Every structure is written in C-alpha cells, then in structure tokens.
Amino acid sequence: MKMIEKIDHIGIAVKDLNETLKIYTEILGLKSAGEETVAEQKVRVAFIPVGESEIELLESTEPDGTIAKFIEKNGEGIQHIAFRVDNIEKTLEDLKSKGVRLIDEKPRNGAGGAKIAFIHPKATKGVLIELCERT
Numbered sequence: 845m846k847m848i849e850k851i852d853h854i855g856i857a858v859k860d861l862n863e864t865l866k867i868y869t870e871i872l873g874l875k876s877a878g879e880e881t882v883a884e885q886k887v888r889v890a891f892i893p894v895g896e897s898e899i900e901l902l903e904s905t906e907p908d909g910t911i912a913k914f915i916e917k918n919g920e921g922i923q924h925i926a927f928r929v930d931n932i933e934k935t936l937e938d939l940k941s942k943g944v945r946l947i948d949e950k951p952r953n954g955a956g957g958a959k960i961a962f963i964h965p966k967a968t969k970g971v972l973i974e975l976c977e978r979t
C-alpha cells in the first residue's frame with residue numbers, strides 16, 4: 845500500500861514573514877503562491893512553490909504559538925517536513941496500528957484547505973513530520 849506520495853512542503857519557522865519572503869523572491873527568484881492566516885494554529889504562512897514541492901514560511905501570530913516557542917528554543921529554521929498522502933484518515937489508522945506516537949489522532953485544518961496531522965517527533969528521531977492531504 846502506497847501511503848506517501850511526495851514531499852508536499854518543508855515548513856520553516858521565521859520571525860518576520862515579509863522580510864523572509866524577500867530572500868526567496870528577490871534573491872532566489874521564486875514566486876510566492878500567496879499568504880494565509882491559520883488562526884487555529886496561530887500562524888501566518890506563505891507558500892513558495894519549488895518544482896513539485898513547496899516551501900512553507902511560518903510566522904507566529906501569538907507569543908504562545910507553536911512557531912514562537914520553536915524559535916525561542918531553536919532559533920529560526922526548518923521546523924517540519926510535510927508528506928503528501930492520498931488518504932490521511934487511512935494513514936493515521938495505519939500508524940496507530942503500528943503503535944506510532946501521534947500529536948494528532950485526527951486530522952485538523954491546515955493552510956490552503958488541506959487536512960493535516962502531525963506525527964510526534966519522538967517517534968521519528970527528532971523530525972516533526974506532517975501528513976498532508978489535499979483535495
């Protein structure tokens with residue numbers, strides 16, 4: 845059974861979204877596909893397509909948000925890797941049956957109308973993995 849299709853995006857925690865966007869657009873010559881605030885996750889995000897995948901820049905909208913806490917602890921940088929899956933519920937069931945520790949037992953709403961869920965980094969040697977289903 846194929847569950848993971850490709851790297852959907854790489855999530856990067858940043859302090860200043862506008863300033864960071866300039867690096868990707870003006871210096872690296874990429875184009876932003878748009879910005880969005882995801883209130884549920886206390887983030888403002890910008891997606892920058894790179895071939896088949898995207899870079900997701902995440903800026904915290906609240907001082908107690910996950911991204912703010914991440915930056916406090918680790919500084920700015922890569923925060924998660926997102927894998928595209930065709931059926932997130934099925935993938936979560938499969939991981940649960942394998943005893944994998946999850947942050948999200950059920951999918952929640954991500955940017956761009958995606959359904960997302962995170963695997964606990966303790967289960968993946970320190971890498972925060974997001975599962976992402978897009979319709």
Ligand code: ZN
Nearest residue numbers: 855900926974
């Ligand atoms: Zn993400």
